[in-house]
Amino acid sequence: MDDYILRTWCVEFQVSIVNVDYRLAPEYKYPTGLNDAYAGLKWVAENAALLSASISKGFIVAGLSAGGNLAVVATHRARDDPFFADKKITGNLLMIPVICHPGAYPEQYKSELTSTEENKDAPAFNTADLWACYEFLGAPNPKDPDLSPLLNHSHKGLPPTHLQVCGRDPLRDEAILYEKVLKETGIKTRITVYPGVPHHFHYFFPQIKLSMKFVEESKYGLRWLLSQVEA
Template identity: 45%
Template sequence: MSQYAHLSDPDPELLAAFNAWTASFTTIASAREKAKAFIGMIMDYHRPHLPPDEKYRMEDHKLSVFGGEITVRVLTPRNADNSHEQNSFPLLLWMHGGGWGVSNIDQDDFYLRRICVDLQICILNVDYRLAPEYPFPTGLDDCYSALKWVRLCTSLRTNAAANSSFFNVDLSRGFLVAGQSSGSNFAAAIAHRAVADPFFSDKPVTGHVLQLALVCHPDAYPPECRLEMISMEQNKDAPFLRKEHMLGAWHRYGGSPTDPDVSPLLYKHEGLSPMYAQVCGWDVLRDEGLLYEKLVREAGVHTKVDVYPGAFHGFSCAFSDVRLGVRFDREFREGIRWLLSLSKKDVQQNYGVTATVVDDLPG
């Protein structure tokens, strides 16, 4: 039995909120249809809290990628006088969730606008192509292309696109990759890819954020850890993301379970950028997220993880006002600030000391 089994006891406030709300996800077509309403609900929640237009700038760019084109939405803070010359900003590349096959950049758009202004950080929101029409590695490669594009454009300021306010960034202040659920799978794989890629040797990724960490196909769980990896079965009927949904998403996404780009937990983690993770206790993904943090930390990387007992997958999107939802938002912001503080200290070049914060776990 896993030492984390107790984290699946439902949070009473969250359970009451969920029981008053209904959702059904069966086929990929019905999931996409439901996602439209879900995204609308999320945007309606954040709309009254949006910062004034003069506080930020939004730009959509079309990016040519292998076999097609994607949209990247760029959010940039504005200075008090509406200029873009006084300050340069750190950057966060964001990848939405949705089981690799559902949703788009609108899902987190309004929330990211708030983060952009509140944290004074430039955000690149990637509208990657979806499975099953575009299976592995298409979505991952789309996001990695966006990362390389922003790195290139911040260097070549004579490029036409580089005249955008977006490129008033300083990657040495922070160059983060982040995502939720399937987006966190991309973020973990990209953080590992970038370590070995000479393209980023002079401006390395300085941190990565995994919300609802999805980092290992069940068929690739390390044999020595399988007895501890019980959340997929224990939480198989949890709200929002049941075991059958997760297995269906893996099937649509494709790729070999043992490919580290599919299951980033299987990578060697030495030299990885610092990591912040948020893990839900009542989630099929709980144990792989906690194991990933443990392995990364044991590889000498700075890590910080916050755990939400009794919270189900994706709860913070639908129920932002409940106690755990408020905490989830606060700690997400604190996690980004923590990674940016490490970037400023340039500790990404020295991972000899770890900084781990794990709430609500034994010991």
């Protein structure tokens, strides 16, 4: 779905992009897709030269929606994996990401996590759709940090993170909370919320100004993350 825009980014930014075709639920249950994504990440780390890439100039893990979840979890895994000791991830680019199973929201944050109720009837993707996706995934434990990375034991040592969030999205508040938690941990962050628009709005209505802004700010996020490496 993103192949065309990723090709344009390769040219515009002079970067190499690997788009991992991980296996999907419900045919392949959790954690198949996650393990595929992580295997892809390790392959890239080992084979950067084949891609005419230099990890030292930037090693960014990005994802949109469910892919955002995989990007966050893979980054947490890599932080704790000796394999990546000399291959550090330098940034996360997260677009409308899935951050925490609604059945595992921490008690101390529940007052901040109201978007599943506020946006339960949102167009394009509503709260019932969200629950259905988790059912398809078949993960046995909603509190598993490999499913709900908000619940990871620590967020220290993570790279700078750029987030984009839709205002009329059941996932809105968990992404906003994740940015808050990262910032409190000392991680550099940037976040933009697009009010009044649903999940994936920029695919459905690419011609509207807010969709164009979303795409431009995705590119801005990539540029910002690359500048953090140079800094």
